[in-house]
Amino acid sequence: MEVKILCLVLLCVTVLSYIYAPIPDNIEEIWKVKAVDSVAKTCAFMATLFEYIGLMKYEDIFLTLSSLHLTKPVSDENITVIDTKFSDIPVCLYLPKKKSEILRPAIIFIHGGAFVLGSCKAAAYDDLNRWTANKLDAVVVGIDYRLAPQYPFPAAFEDCVSVIKFFLQEKVLAKYRVDPTRICIMGDSSGGTLTATVTQLLQNDPKFKGRIKAQALIYPGLQSLDTSLPSHREYAHGPILSREMTIKLACLYVTEDKALPQAILKNEHMPEESRHLFKFVNWSDFLPEKYKKNHVYTEPVLGKLKASYPALLDSRLSPLLASDSQLQSLPLTYILTCEHDPLRDDGLIYISRLRNVGVQVTHDHIEEGVHGALSFTRGPVFLDLGLKLRDKYITWLEENL
């Protein structure tokens, strides 16, 4: 009986959020986006409710959903797929079968999921990596880095660094017949965060400088200092990715202490000694006029949170905190932003900062785009938008890697 009541309540939540969710009508395939958005909102509602009554942790529902669609390493007529380990960290390798006289380019793929969810084995990512390997005749390396909250900051970052340093060894590149001058790191969402931080680390290390030819960031999150950027305000309720859900999940990479997400939701989480860092993420300076609209810049409220979290001041969590001289050395960069995305302005600010110091950046802005579209290229939800994003990014790689 109780289960039936619960199901009825959840169905009502889904239907109501379908009907009432304020989704802008310039989004393509709007009814499908609305359906995904309703499911996401229902999950967020259940997660909050179940956590409140002590049934499960906030992230558990999302974990269950994201683990439904994992693939086995299945080779096809064009690509050999192998699960192996680099430096003790699981990786998925996609190796083209056709003979090649010349060495191949390589793409290192870092998946998204707020540092808490996801795997390079997720069906949509498996499709993407297969497609990339075949289309570009490239070796693709997907990294299954450790996830929070079990493995907090900087575990994910360290795993990505270990895998990439292992892969960059001469003998490993030779084994997979990879051209050492044509290597790109790519990631979406929190995978974009990791891509940006790892690339910064490698480019500023004399031993690895110049080894990465390009980085590609797809709707990346790039800072956690200011959570009241215009895009956070405009798209606080999604579609699909809401500000609250993102903050609650991504905070687990830093701590399981609930005081942090609560403070971040109010944008009152940074300590007094972080004042000098706000110049790196100041949207009033770096956002193109078109996106500022009528938003008014608010100065940060500092020192309200008792506990302090060193990760919040760390450029390995917020790559926008790197100084101009650190950014200067970055390689060719591709950034894709979606309009309907709370993380939109992170990408836009990074583009301004990189261009200011002379880094070559290609920017695709998808006006009708929503966050996470790359993950919806497979049933049960198939968005043409996902393939459109994929093709834009692949075209850039074809021309630049």
Ligand SMILES: *[C@@H]1O[C@H](CO)[C@@H](O)[C@H](O)[C@H]1NC(C)=O
């Ligand atoms: C193999 O590659 C060819 C040529 O690119 C393509 O037409 C075919 O669909 C690919 N097969 C699979 C299983 O992806």
Ligand SMILES: *[C@@H]1O[C@H](CO)[C@@H](O)[C@H](O)[C@H]1NC(C)=O
């Ligand atoms: C942000 O930029 C605006 C405009 O340039 C400036 O007035 C404000 O003081 C800056 N705030 C911080 C914290 O850097």
